[in-house]
Amino acid sequence: MVVVVFISMYALGDPTEVLIAPDASQEVRDKLKQELCLDRPLHEQFFYCFVGNVLHGNLGISFVHDVSATQLIFDRLPATLELAICALLLAIFIGIPLGMLAGLKPQSPIGKGIMTGSVLGFSLPTFWVGLMLILLFAVTLKWLPAGGRGETVQILGMQFSFLTRDGLIHLLLPAVNLALFKIALVIRLSRAGTMEVVHQDYIKFARAKGLSTPRIVFLHMLKNILIPIITVLGIEFGSLIAFSVVTETVFRWPGIGSLLIQSIAKLDRPVVVAYLLLVVFMFILINLVVDVVYSILDPRVRLGGRS
Amino acid sequence: MNTSTRSLLLEINSLQTWFDTRAGTVKAVDGVDLTLARGEILGLVGESGSGKSVMGYSIMRLIDLPGRIVGGSIKFYGEGTQNEDLVNATSDRMRRLRGSHIAMIFQDPMMSLNPVLRIDTQMIEAIQAHAKVSNKVARDRARDMLGKVGIPSPEERLQAYPHQFSGGMRQRVAIATAMLNKPELIIADEPTTALDVTVQAQILYEVRKLCRESGTALIWITHDIALISGLADRIAVMYAGRVVETGLVRDVIAAPRHPYTAGLMGSVPSNNPRGKPLRQIPGMTPSLSNLPKGCAFAPRCERATVTCQQVPQESPVGAEHKVRCFHPIESIPAQSRHDRIKV
Ligand SMILES: Nc1ncnc2c1ncn2[C@@H]1O[C@H](COP(=O)(O)OP(=O)(O)OP(=O)(O)O)[C@@H](O)[C@H]1O
Ligand code: SF4
Ligand SMILES: [Mg+2]
Numbered sequence: 267m268v269v270v271v272f273i274s275m276y277a278l279g280d281p282t283e284v285l286i287a288p289d290a291s292q293e294v295r296d297k298l299k300q301e302l303c304l305d306r307p308l309h310e311q312f313f314y315c316f317v318g319n320v321l322h323g324n325l326g327i328s329f330v331h332d333v334s335a336t337q338l339i340f341d342r343l344p345a346t347l348e349l350a351i352c353a354l355l356l357a358i359f360i361g362i363p364l365g366m367l368a369g370l371k372p373q374s375p376i377g378k379g380i381m382t383g384s385v386l387g388f389s390l391p392t393f394w395v396g397l398m399l400i401l402l403f404a405v406t407l408k409w410l411p412a413g414g415r416g417e418t419v420q421i422l423g424m425q426f427s428f429l430t431r432d433g434l435i436h437l438l439l440p441a442v443n444l445a446l447f448k449i450a451l452v453i454r455l456s457r458a459g460t461m462e463v464v465h466q467d468y469i470k471f472a473r474a475k476g477l478s479t480p481r482i483v484f485l486h487m488l489k490n491i492l493i494p495i496i497t498v499l500g501i502e503f504g505s506l507i508a509f510s511v512v513t514e515t516v517f518r519w520p521g522i523g524s525l526l527i528q529s530i531a532k533l534d535r536p537v538v539v540a541y542l543l544l545v546v547f548m549f550i551l552i553n554l555v556v557d558v559v560y561s562i563l564d565p566r567v568r569l570g571g572r573s
Numbered sequence: 574m575n576t577s578t579r580s581l582l583l584e585i586n587s588l589q590t591w592f593d594t595r596a597g598t599v600k601a602v603d604g605v606d607l608t609l610a611r612g613e614i615l616g617l618v619g620e621s622g623s624g625k626s627v628m629g630y631s632i633m634r635l636i637d638l639p640g641r642i643v644g645g646s647i648k649f650y651g652e653g654t655q656n657e658d659l660v661n662a663t664s665d666r667m668r669r670l671r672g673s674h675i676a677m678i679f680q681d682p683m684m685s686l687n688p689v690l691r692i693d694t695q696m697i698e699a700i701q702a703h704a705k706v707s708n709k710v711a712r713d714r715a716r717d718m719l720g721k722v723g724i725p726s727p728e729e730r731l732q733a734y735p736h737q738f739s740g741g742m743r744q745r746v747a748i749a750t751a752m753l754n755k756p757e758l759i760i761a762d763e764p765t766t767a768l769d770v771t772v773q774a775q776i777l778y779e780v781r782k783l784c785r786e787s788g789t790a791l792i793w794i795t796h797d798i799a800l801i802s803g804l805a806d807r808i809a810v811m812y813a814g815r816v817v818e819t820g821l822v823r824d825v826i827a828a829p830r831h832p833y834t835a836g837l838m839g840s841v842p843s844n845n846p847r848g849k850p851l852r853q854i855p856g857m858t859p860s861l862s863n864l865p866k867g868c869a870f871a872p873r874c875e876r877a878t879v880t881c882q883q884v885p886q887e888s889p890v891g892a893e894h895k896v897r898c899f900h901p902i903e904s905i906p907a908q909s910r911h912d913r914i915k916v
Contacts, residue, residue, distance in 0.1 A: 476702045
C-alpha cells in the first residue's frame, strides 16, 4: 500500500512547485529538492530516503510544515479520536434501543417510523446533513456553534474538548453528523437481531420462567444481539476514524481527517504516508480489541471452556 | 388414579386457538375439553401438526401473533389462586403464574437455554422472579435441584455455560429449572424426542419420580403412544386440533375406541407381527386451514359413513373413557383388533 501511495503522490506532481514562489531561482529549487530527497529517481527516493528513514523510526519531515510527519499526526489525532468515540457512543446508545424497539414491534407505527428514519440516515449524504445541521442549529436557531473545537483541556499532553462545557457544545453537532450513518446501521443490526432472537426457544423458556419483560429484553436478548453488533462496530470504528474527513472539513474540526485533505492538496507526501500507516495500525488494534470483547460476550469462543 | 376422587387442578373447556395466516385461518386448537387432577400425569398424544404444542402454549398463554385464543376457558385451581380463567388473566398475573405455578419444558434442549448466560444465572433468576430470596439461598436451591435431576457435581456445573453440557444434561437443567419453584403443573413438550433412547428412558423415569414425590401434575406431550403407556395415568389423543379420545391409560391402550387411536396403536413396532411391513395409518395429516366438514379423520377412516359429515361430539364409552366418533370400535380383545386394521 505504501508503494502505491508513494507512486501516486509522485505522479500527482512536484511538491516544490507548490512550496516555492514561482519566481524563485533554480538554485533555491535544487537546494530544496536535495533537502527533501526529491532530486533522485523514484526508486531511490523510496528505498534510500524513505525506507532508510522508516527503519530509523522516522516517517519523514512534512514538506509543508517542516516538522516530523508523525508529530503532526499525533498532534491532531486526539481531536479525531474524541470525535469518533463520541459518534460511536451515540451510535450504540441511540441505535441499539431504537433498533430493539423496532424489532420488538415491527408492525407498530413506532417500529415503522424508526425504520424510515434509518433509511434516511443511510441515504442522506453526510456533508449535506452536516451543512443542514449548521444551518438549523448554528445559523437559524443560534443554539450551537458552527465549527471549531472550542475550549480544550490538556491531559497527558493532548488537548480534549469533551471535558469543558464549551468543548462539549462544539463537539455535539459534528459527533451527531458523523454518527448518523452508524446509528442507522446499528438500528438495522439490532432490529434484525431482535427479530431473530425473539423467536428462539430460550426466550420462550425465559418467559415460561415468569421473568419480567425488562429482564428478558435487556439481559437475555441484548446479550445475544450484541455479539454481531460489536463485530460490525469494531470494523466501523476504524472507518469512523479514517473517513471522518467529510465531517471534519464541514465543521472545521482540526483532526487528522482535515489534515489529510490539506496534505493531499499540497502534495505533502510524508504526512499522507504517515497517516495511512497510522490507519492501518488502528485497524489492527481495533480488530484485537473486538476479539477480546467478543470472547467476553460469547462464552463459546472462550479458550479452554469445554470441560 | 381417578379424576373424581382427586381435586381438580385444570379444567379446559372448548378452547380455540387460531392462527390468522395469509393462507387462511389455521385452527390449531379447535374446541378442546380437558381436565387434570392434582398430581395427575396426562399424556397428550398426536401426530405432528395436531396442535399439541399450541395446546401447551395456550395454557401458558405464550401464544404469539398471528395466533390468538379466540374462545373457551382454561380454569386453573392452583394453591392460593381463586379459580381463575387463564384466558382472561392479565399479562402481569400470567407472568406471576408462569414458572411458579405452571412451568414448561421444551422439545429442543440445544435451544432452550440461553447460550450466553451461565447456568446459575439462568436458574437463580427463575427463583428470584417469584420470591425475594438472597443469591446465596437461591443458588443453594438451584444446586440441590440439579443434584435431584441427576447432574453430577452440581456445584461446579452451576458455573458452566450451556454449550458445555450434552443434550441430555441440558434437558435435565431445563427440567431442574422448571421444578425450582415447586409448580403444581408442568407442561413438557416432547422433552425427550431429541435425545437418544437410553437417555430418554432415564429422564422419563426421573421426571415421573420427581412429580410423584412433589405431587406435581404433568402434561407430557409426545407423538409416541408407546412411551406414554409406561408414564401416564391418563391419555388424551389429539387429531387436527381436537381431542378425539381420552381415558385412563390402561383402558385406552388395551382397547382403543377411536379409529385414529387404534391406528396409532397399530403402528407401534412391538404391536406388529415380525417380518411384515409396519402398519401405518393411510393418508396424510390434513391441512388445518382446510379441514373436511364434519369429522376431520373421515378421509382416512375405514369406518366412515355419511353420518361422519357431521361433527361428532364427545360421548362416554366407559368410566372416564370418552371418544369423539359416530362409530367407535367395539370393546374387543387386543389380539383380534389387529386383524381389523388394514395393512
Ligand atoms: N406461529 C404460527 N403461525 C401459523 N401457524 C402455526 C403457528 N404455530 C403453529 N401453527 C400451526 O398450528 C398447527 C399445530 O402446530 P403444533 O406445533 O401445535 O403441532 P404439534 O402437534 O406440536 O406437532 P409436532 O409434533 O410437530 O410438535 C400446525 O399446523 C401449525 O401449522
Ligand atoms: S366419526 Fe366417522 S370418520 Fe370420524 S373417526 Fe368416527 S367413524 Fe371415522
Ligand atoms: Mg410440537
